[in-house]
Amino acid sequence: MKAHIVSLGCPKNLTDTERLMGQLAQEGYDFTDNPKEADLILVNTCAFLTSAKDESLQTVRRLAEFKRRGRCRYLIVAGCLPQRYKTECNALLPEADAFIGTPGKFEEHGSQSAEHRTQGIIKATPPWFAYVKISEGCDNRCAYCVIPKIRGKLRHRSPEAILKEVKFLAQVGVKEIIYIAQDTTAYPYLAILLKKTAKIKNIEWIRIMYAYPSHITDELLKVMAEERKIVKYLDLPIQHASDKILELMGRRYKRHDLENLIIKIRRIVPGIVLRTSVIAGFPGESETEFAELMAFIKKVKFHHLGVFTYSREAGTPANKMRGQVSARLKLERRDKLMRLQAGIAREINKDMIGQIITTIIEGSTRGGFSGRACFDAPEIDGAVLVRTKKFLKPGEIVNVRVTDARTYDLIGCLT
Template sequence: MEKYKVGMISLGCDKNRVDSELMLGSINKHYEITNDPKNADIIIVNTCGFIEKAKQESIDTILEMAEYKQKHKCKMLIATGCLIQRYGDELMESMPEIDILMGVNDYMKIHKLIMDFIKEEKRVRVTNYSDDNINEGIRLLTTDKHTAYVRIAEGCDNFCTYCIIPKIRGKFRSRKIENIIEEVKHLRDHGVKEVILIAQDLTFYGMDIYNEKNLHKLIKEISKVEGIEWIRLLYCYPEEITEELIDEIASNPKVVKYLDLPIQHISDNILRLMARRTDKKTITDKIKRLREKVPGIVLRTSLIVGFPGETDENFTELKEFLQDYKLDNVGVFKYSREEETPAATMDNQVEEEVKATRERELMLLQKDVSKELNKLKMGRIYDTIIEGRKGKYFMGRNSEMAPEIDGLFYINSKEDIKIGDIVKVKVIETLEYDLVGDVCNEFGK
């Protein structure tokens, strides 16, 4: 019997991407996977429900796929993920185009739900939910074959006042080290050279199952896996970064000297209103310590502007912080007023026009900082992973660049290099966010 074709559209963060890959991995033997939803018998939209912009994108995508369902061969539309977890009952009523609605911890049930729908043709909303569960299993990668995200924990216990994630994803729960290592070995066997560790908060890893912060031990174990060349860390809260973790980053040659510190703001007043468990001194001291122990470390952060109560003085303090500390990469987001969060009911909400102005100011400031830092890289030689080709240039990333969120390395080469190769590249030109370079005669690994 001919297999049904399944098309997946994954929205939102890297953690959502892992969920999509787990779903595809769990159904891969039963269905043919297609990248073109127009050719799909079954379309799955894995949604994001974090902020207003993401929610709107998810709804628009579902509606677009509902049109495909009418115009093309699609027989079934499935919506999963955070938006469904958060608003499933309302969407069940308001969007009859969706045949199956499924929250964040039920992904391994997807094949059975499809089979049930084919037999009964009855819409269903899966309501079973346990925040003790962690989705694990074989994944079908949607990244370049040499790079993969590895989620080491699910959920969050921080309860920042602007964030709905703990209510959607549940309490923080770590995966066992042996399960993570087994997954990394499987990824290695399929050509992965770079693993990117993700969670809502990497630095809390192990506290729930080992009664201690164990990120540094996990990294050490992953680095023992032959064939894994780079280990990258995303989302480490500064106040939770231990000396053991800093030492592991500094001494382990497989750990790229790159760290994502999602600080969100620098004003003590705003950090307190956000219910962040830190303050300006802790953040700046940790940045200084990281730069002292790991010379040349690249630091990325994300910032929120326009949080309730953010004054001109608070914003000026944030600008001065960026000017003084010159972080390598910065993402700036306008505060999104999310229902069911404490911040949504706070006084002194900031006008949208002010948020937009502040966002532009920070991005322009960071643009100049990035350009200045890139100029210092002229003549340097970097190990660079090749990801594709555009015109006369190969495209890649050095260890200072995380995929899809940082810059790119445009590379001249007369050598026969392949996607996934790690080669040495000398910087010959710097742009605002990107680099241009020549492959050196001496190849990397």
């Protein structure tokens, strides 16, 4: 029996996909990239935003074709879509045979997750890195976000279950562990978990994504500074920088707190690379608040910036707020932010010429190899192009001297 798996959405969803693949492997399924060959098709969906819901529906409907005409006997829809639209699912997707929501009791899910790793190498990422989820759900109530409704309240995995999983991943060749959650800094044992992870043989890089700003402790920053294996990189989604908008969003900090936090992070972890994401066009964002956000981005100079246009989501407080911003203006503001960031990124990258950066090789390209610096997360950040005639293996970590810079990527040669 063969299964074809499609995982939509973010890395957090991908870890659920890996768990589902583990369960299918236990049932005796092999996996195929070709839906024509599959007896079972499983789509792990995203429904965080309306656009993600539409993509999920389209994907399932497209794959339903293989059930009508091909060999597929079961079409299964999992994840955020059935969880968010429990009652509408049957009507939306009559082609589906079963719907599975998001993980329930997380500690149970956590141990299953570690077990699926040890009972067969089930990984949906390249062999050299793995996402490891440390908690599920979220206790924040950001006014624009449906995640707490979909994923429920925050529950943690035990450090023992996480470390067991990481040790197994290290044994099968994973070099980079990326800790993820809806809010990683809400994990109460994060500093100790990082310290213990750094002791695991063969793990070379440890990365933390989705750090909620006001939950970052001095203890965490000190561990980041002390442990060589923890990459000097932090993903710090600020969402906005105007006090008025932050309050409307229900974020638990003000612009001043962010300024102080960033100064502190840079003092305790010198040379750290910061990534952030912001929302353009949240209700109530007039030219004044948008100018505040632009000024903040200009001043702080994040190395990486993701900009999203605000999406009105049913069931969230922001959906009903006054002062909704037009679609055109949202896009205009997003583009302004992206243009500003392109200039900042170009400047930062130019300053790196001559420096030596640690890079993990991920593939080959014309004239050499492509890789990712320790300050680049997979898929969302930049790339490093390594010019060499030498053969480099994917997953190999090398030192690269930067010789040239593009807006988001770097070019260099082996030292």
